[in-house]
Ligand SMILES: Cc1cc2nc3c(=O)[nH]c(=O)nc-3n(C[C@H](O)[C@H](O)[C@H](O)COP(=O)(O)OP(=O)(O)OC[C@H]3O[C@@H](n4cnc5c(N)ncnc54)[C@H](O)[C@@H]3O)c2cc1C
């Protein structure tokens with residue numbers, strides 16, 4: 001005997017939670033199925049707690065910079081307030097009751113358990129079955145993966161889900177993977193006193209970004225005493241009860257803790273996708289510009305492969321909700337996806353890198369400038385004024401198709417460039433703008449002048 005509803009949402013990441021609420025607001029009967037915590041990875045294990053950590057480690061760095069410029073500073077790092085803030089303010093002790101109550105008050109029913117599609121339009125959770133007349137919305141997210149390194153699988157290593165429970169900064173830390181998670185957490189723990197080594201198999205950190213961003217982060221890490229091993233092939237891993245060892249062809253690396261930040265896999269296996277003739281071994285679910293996978297099946301968030309970010313999950317949720325409600329409105333577009341890596345300096349980027357634009361066959365012009373060469377960068381002073389702005393122009397159309405804003409508040413400066421790329425503002429128009437003096441964003445004008 002199944003319960004009839006309008007929509008079943010499987011997985012309540014940021015987008016799924018938002019969509020379930022909006023659909024209930026619209027008067028639909030909605031069941032939101034969640035196997036862990038309503039809100040997903042972001043508030044409990046990812047964005048929010050790690051950005052609280054970044055805020056704390058940035059405070060340490062900024063306080064240390066006072067010496068010689070604003071007096072004398074002696075800073076003693078202490079993880080206790082960071083741990084407390086994450087446990088109490090961010091996650092309420094990893095308790096989602098407030099989020100469950102919010103959804104329930106809007107009229108959705110929250111069902112805790114693992115949801116599985118058991119027929120077209122049918123979802124089973126434990127011994128309860130729901131038939132969804134309008135359809136099913138998937139927002140099941142991703143889980144951390146460990147690379148196939150001999151000995152690694154059974155070790156008590158950290159992933160992002162363990163790091164948020166840290167009670168102290170370790171004395172030493174190996175970070176396997178120099179992507180976004182790896183570099184953000186490497187700098188945080190280093191600033192709290194850990195001896196950190198980042199081990200990355202690719203030939204540079206942050207491989208998805210401009211090479212200049214990789215060079216910048218590698219230089220900053222070198223200045224701050226973080227060891228970076230790129231092009232590193234780990235052959236085996238072990239743990240002796242007190243320290244981890246990663247073996248590389250040219251020797252071993254050891255540390256008190258090992259953080260595996262080597263990528264994610266989509267939570268789509270054994271979800272019952274075969275009922276919609278969808279292959280569950282794909283890296284991302286194919287969706288159209290209304291987030292439809294098939295008739296009566298929608299997917300949003302990391303599992304769509306359009307950018308693993310909370311803002312993407314929320315953006316797609318709004319479009320999927322309109323589609324489920326049969327409403328018109330703008331379709332999904334991905335030409336101006338912003339991303340910010342919250343290192344210090346922040347690495348903000350939007351759209352295509354120079355290499356991606358060239359690979360697409362565009363006639364490309366680039367312009368760049370160093371933040372330190374701008375008035376504000378010079379006033380700000382070093383250390384702490386490192387960064388650059390780079391613009392990637394489709395020269396035939398005279399519009400920006402990509403940009404990077406790296407530096408102090410890089411993620412905030414990026415906002416102006418996201419507007420330009422999103423709205424396809426002609427670079428000729430950007431040149432006629434007035435840029436306030438002396439701001440960091442005024443460096444955009446210098447980068448425009450360098451386009452050629
Ligand atoms: C360390 C870290 C830091 C990050 N920092 C940022 C940041 O600063 N900014 C940013 O934009 N992004 C950040 N991200 C990415 C961000 O966390 C995700 O993009 C975001 O959570 C959106 O994911 P999602 O909507 O796909 O679902 P998720 O947040 O992954 O949630 C999916 C939910 O579905 C549930 N679920 C899965 N399968 C089932 C099932 N069968 N039945 C029921 N429930 C199920 C899961 O339990 C989970 O709660 C970070 C990620 C990590 C790992």
Ligand SMILES: NC(=O)c1ccc[n+]([C@@H]2O[C@H](COP(=O)([O-])OP(=O)(O)OC[C@H]3O[C@@H](n4cnc5c(N)ncnc54)[C@H](O)[C@@H]3O)[C@@H](O)[C@H]2O)c1
Nearest residue numbers: 147177178179180181182199200201261262263308340341
């Ligand atoms: N600030 C943010 O918005 C933010 C922060 C964190 C994560 N995220 C999202 O989460 C996603 C996942 O992040 P991630 O850092 O876990 O994954 P990632 O895919 O971005 O990076 C993983 C890195 O691990 C490396 N790697 C893989 N196997 C390895 C091996 N055997 N040895 C050494 N290195 C190895 C890869 O080459 C890659 O550089 C990101 O793509 C991003 O979209 C966003």
